[in-house]
Amino acid sequence: xLAERLRALSHPVRLKVLMRIAGRERCPCGDIVREMxxxxxxxxxHLKVLVxxxxxxxxxxxxxxxxxxxREAIAALRTEMDVLFAAVMSDTEQEKS
Amino acid sequence: xLAERLRALSHPVRLKVLMRIAGRERCPCGDIVREMxxxxxxxxxHLKVLVxxxxxxxxxxxxxxxxxxxREAIAALRTEMDVLFAAVMSDTEQEKS
DNA sequence: ATCGTCTATCGTCGATTTACGATGAATGAT
DNA sequence: ATCATTCATCGTAAATCGACGATAGACGAT
Numbered sequence: 126x127l128a129e130r131l132r133a134l135s136h137p138v139r140l141k142v143l144m145r146i147a148g149r150e151r152c153p154c155g156d157i158v159r160e161m162x163x164x165x166x167x168x169x170x171h172l173k174v175l176v177x178x179x180x181x182x183x184x185x186x187x188x189x190x191x192x193x194x195x196r197e198a199i200a201a202l203r204t205e206m207d208v209l210f211a212a213v214m215s216d217t218e219q220e221k222s
Numbered sequence: 223x224l225a226e227r228l229r230a231l232s233h234p235v236r237l238k239v240l241m242r243i244a245g246r247e248r249c250p251c252g253d254i255v256r257e258m259x260x261x262x263x264x265x266x267x268h269l270k271v272l273v274x275x276x277x278x279x280x281x282x283x284x285x286x287x288x289x290x291x292x293r294e295a296i297a298a299l300r301t302e303m304d305v306l307f308a309a310v311m312s313d314t315e316q317e318k319s
Numbered sequence: 320a321t322c323g324t325c326t327a328t329c330g331t332c333g334a335t336t337t338a339c340g341a342t343g344a345a346t347g348a349t
Numbered sequence: 350a351t352c353a354t355t356c357a358t359c360g361t362a363a364a365t366c367g368a369c370g371a372t373a374g375a376c377g378a379t
Contacts, residue, residue: 286354
């Protein structure tokens with residue numbers, strides 16, 4: 126559901142996490158923790174939320190887990206948002222004085 | 223902040239409310255309550271959240287309050303989302319094997 | 320085999336959210 | 350003046366969230 130994905134994006138830390146991961150392939154959790162004034166468990170939780178929303182994917186590799194953007198999900202979200210924006214911005218036609 | 227506005231959109235009832243108001247000028251609270259299986263106080267609260275996020279504007283008129291879309295805010299949000307999407311979808315350049 | 324590193328998960332606490340009914344203020348109708 | 354309608358707000362209960370420390374499992378290095 127759209128609301129679910131928007132919820133995943135509706136926290137400043139998660140937005141920042143997403144941006145940190147963007148532009149990298151295979152970004153491990155530790156990298157993000159190091160760049161953020163949050164406990165490791167907190168970051169891990171936020172990552173989980175993003176993964177569960179489908180916006181991130183993770184790949185356990187050796188002792189670490191690499192996260193990366195799920196571009197398909199992002200593209201789908203963009204489409205949904207476009208539909209929403211179009212609907213909400215649509216002209217009423219009954220407002221001509 | 224972007225996260226704030228996304229939060230306002232991240233609830234199914236609020237999304238529905240927004241869609242109900244879209245395409246109408248001067249939509250009173252009662253109309254929405256009637257079209258939704260939620261208590262009046264609940265709808266009123268959700269409207270408040272949307273207003274506080276700037277996505278809706280309200281105009282008390284007689285005994286009722288008319289709500290309408292704040293198109294400028296929606297447009298601004300769309301721009302912010304475009305930036306986010308662009309950043310997140312950007313190619314890494316380091317993935318060519 | 321032992322130790323350090325990386326990460327997920329658990330338990331917990333306080334804060335916030337969501338929903339509702341009740342209430343009250345303002346307006347409109349009679 | 351009385352009464353009904355419309356809406357915002359208050360109080361409240363249950364659920365969820367956000368953050369943390371502690372812990373445990375898996376892996377890599379020695």
